[in-house]
Amino acid sequence: MLRAGGDPERLRILELLLSGELQVSEIAALTKAEMSTVSQRLRVLLSEELVKRRRNGRDMFYRLADSHVETLIRNVIDHADPSIPH
Template sequence: MGLDSQESSEHLRSIFKALGDPIRLRLFSLLTHEELCVCHLTESLKLPQSTVSRHLGVLRSAGLVSTRREGKWMHYRLAEDVPKQLIEMAGPLADRPADGERGECSSLA
């Protein structure tokens, strides 16, 4: 096994390990639809912010999500190089909030 294929194998293993956890799979699924703030993800999952942030860190380390900061809030979105097939499989797993159902981050602080 060459170095390139070994690196590819390690990367693939990290992706499957990251998505093997039900919470991380749900986070990934929610992000297939749109960029979301941590506050919206914690609201959707009904989990503490620290738990959601820890799981998002694993997804980020696996190269599945990227971030941008807006004020004090971190916004997460899928990384640009996530395979389309993975997005298509995971997308239907998420229950998206109805339009207008989600509050503003400042009101959730």
């Protein structure tokens, strides 16, 4: 699970999801990566249950899996830079 969050690009996705649901294309745009790359990254995060997803028509919306994950990400950010307010 930590390993899944351990890649900078995947962590970046988790951080983006702190603000709410996003679809793959949105994440691709925000992180400037190919959709297939993003899809791969999401697959890893999904397999470690760091994120969940729901389908809406042809879109797939991803979100953080639960409050543990949210706590974890915030905790990591705080450890990395305690000066950033929560």
